[in-house]
Amino acid sequence: MTRVQVLNETSWSGAVQPDLTLWFQWCRFLYDDGRIQYGYRFVWRQTSSEDGTQQAPAGQARIPSIEVMERLVRQARSEGWGDYDDERISSSMEAHWAQGPMPKAE
Numbered sequence: 208m209t210r211v212q213v214l215n216e217t218s219w220s221g222a223v224q225p226d227l228t229l230w231f232q233w234c235r236f237l238y239d240d241g242r243i244q245y246g247y248r249f250v251w252r253q254t255s256s257e258d259g260t261q262q263a264p265a266g267q268a269r270i271p272s273i274e275v276m277e278r279l280v281r282q283a284r285s286e287g288w289g290d291y292d293d294e295r296i297s298s299s300m301e302a303h304w305a306q307g308p309m310p311k312a313e
Contacts, residue, residue: 210237211248215288219279221271228252229268231279233288245293249276 216232229251236244249268270276283289 208239211235212237214245215283215286217279217282217286219275219282221275226253229270229275229279231276231283233283233291245291245296247291249279 212235213232214235216230218228218230220228229249232248232250234246234248236246238244249270251268280289
């Protein structure tokens with residue numbers, strides 16, 4: 208099983224299905240064998256009409272067009288996180304974690 212931690216996200220809502228929002232996310236993937244990987248994913252979330260909470264994503268995301276996908280990537284870049292690279296981040300984070308926890312500032 209894989210746990211996913213969403214680190215950054217941006218969204219788009221279309222007029223065809225106003226109850227659904229497409230999210231583009233930068234995530235940390237935590238595997239049962241201890242491996243950690245980073246990567247992007249698209250997920251759909253349905254907004255509940257009762258309390259406005261978001262339902263958990265499930266399954267693969269259908270992307271309605273290249274324009275929507277490119278729009279979300281542009282948004283991520285303008286927010287400062289759209290050019291991350293798993294290989295660069297994984298190696299630098301592994302080196303950071305190998306040093307152990309940082310002392311708390313007092």
